[in-house]
Amino acid sequence: MLWIIVAILLGLSLLTWIFLIYSLFQEYRYATLFIDMLPFYQPLNFFALLSVVVSSYLILYIYEWSPPQWIAPLVLSIGLILNLSLIYFFRKWSNCYKLSVYADFLDELKKEQYSVKRFSEFNQTPQLDKNKIHVFLRHDVDLSLNRLLNIIKIEKEKNISSTLFFRLHSEKYIFEKSIPIIQYLHSEGFEIGFHYEVLSQTEGNTEEALVLFTKELNKLREYTPIKVVSPHGDKYSNQKIWSLVDKAKLDVWSTYDMKRDIYITDAGGKNMFKQHGSHIFDKLKEAKLGDVVQILIHADWWY
Numbered sequence: 001m002l003w004i005i006v007a008i009l010l011g012l013s014l015l016t017w018i019f020l021i022y023s024l025f026q027e028y029r030y031a032t033l034f035i036d037m038l039p040f041y042q043p044l045n046f047f048a049l050l051s052v053v054v055s056s057y058l059i060l061y062i063y064e065w066s067p068p069q070w071i072a073p074l075v076l077s078i079g080l081i082l083n084l085s086l087i088y089f090f091r092k093w094s095n096c097y098k099l100s101v102y103a104d105f106l107d108e109l110k111k112e113q114y115s116v117k118r119f120s121e122f123n124q125t126p127q128l129d130k131n132k133i134h135v136f137l138r139h140d141v142d143l144s145l146n147r148l149l150n151i152i153k154i155e156k157e158k159n160i161s162s163t164l165f166f167r168l169h170s171e172k173y174i175f176e177k178s179i180p181i182i183q184y185l186h187s188e189g190f191e192i193g194f195h196y197e198v199l200s201q202t203e204g205n206t207e208e209a210l211v212l213f214t215k216e217l218n219k220l221r222e223y224t225p226i227k228v229v230s231p232h233g234d235k236y237s238n239q240k241i242w243s244l245v246d247k248a249k250l251d252v253w254s255t256y257d258m259k260r261d262i263y264i265t266d267a268g269g270k271n272m273f274k275q276h277g278s279h280i281f282d283k284l285k286e287a288k289l290g291d292v293v294q295i296l297i298h299a300d301w302w303y
């Protein structure tokens with residue numbers, strides 16, 4: 001009986017691992033949960049290893065099969081290899097999303113050759129200074145307001161102002177909760193944008209989506225000025241309606257309209273280390289004077 005309880009517990013830990021891996025690769029909306037679980041990943045890993053071993057022995061016991069002697073070291077080795085690969089993979093992955101890495105990146109942006117601008121400055125400035133690298137730093141606020149505030153705290157310390165694109169229908173925060181944060185950020189000199197997902201809401205109905213676009217933009221404008229929008233990426237690919245939006249009448253433009261020389265993004269929580277161990281942030285070093293660099297960071301991944 002005790003063995004069955006132990007096996008169930010360990011089996012559950014294995015399932016947790018499968019869920020975590022699945023959430024990382026398939027279901028972006030679970031990302032915050034995944035990050036929240038990171039401190040536990042080593043104990044989980046240990047239990048996953050144990051569950052492999054115990055479950056195997058339990059199966060042998062139930063079926064009353066006395067295995068040849070080499071079975072035990074084989075099961076143990078497979079469990080160990082699985083365990084070590086998980087540790088290796090998660091170490092590598094989690095190291096690219098440390099807030100300290102982001103803070104170092106901001107220090108780089110503070111250097112003399114860079115000029116970090118709010119998104120609305122792109123259209124308002126007819127001629128960008130040819131002696132600077134122009135950096136437009138943006139955050140699409142997909143899931144977590146708390147993680148956003150972690151990033152904002154660092155930006156405030158470094159005296160860097162980004163542009164923040166808020167959703168009205170996040171799976172993880174309700175719009176009303178974001179209003180005081182939006183107002184606070186606006187008063188602190190950050191620019192606010194609209195992260196639209198109207199095509200997803202109307203399940204692909206373009207006409208309804210266009211009506212909704214105006215309605216939601218105006219709703220957000222009740223709290224803060226909005227000049228720029230960015231589309232939320234999901235299966236409905238919201239940027240598709242942008243060509244139909246009456247930009248002049250609504251007085252907005254999209255991040256997609258920006259002609260950029262370099263684009264740096266953490267979209268999808270991908271591994272930020274490119275080949276040969278260089279981080280995606282190193283792409284910044286390829287920028288030349290006069291270039292426009294757009295950087296998109298999702299706070300949800302950073303911890």
Ligand SMILES: [Zn+2]
Nearest residue numbers: 140142232233
């Ligand atoms: Zn998004």
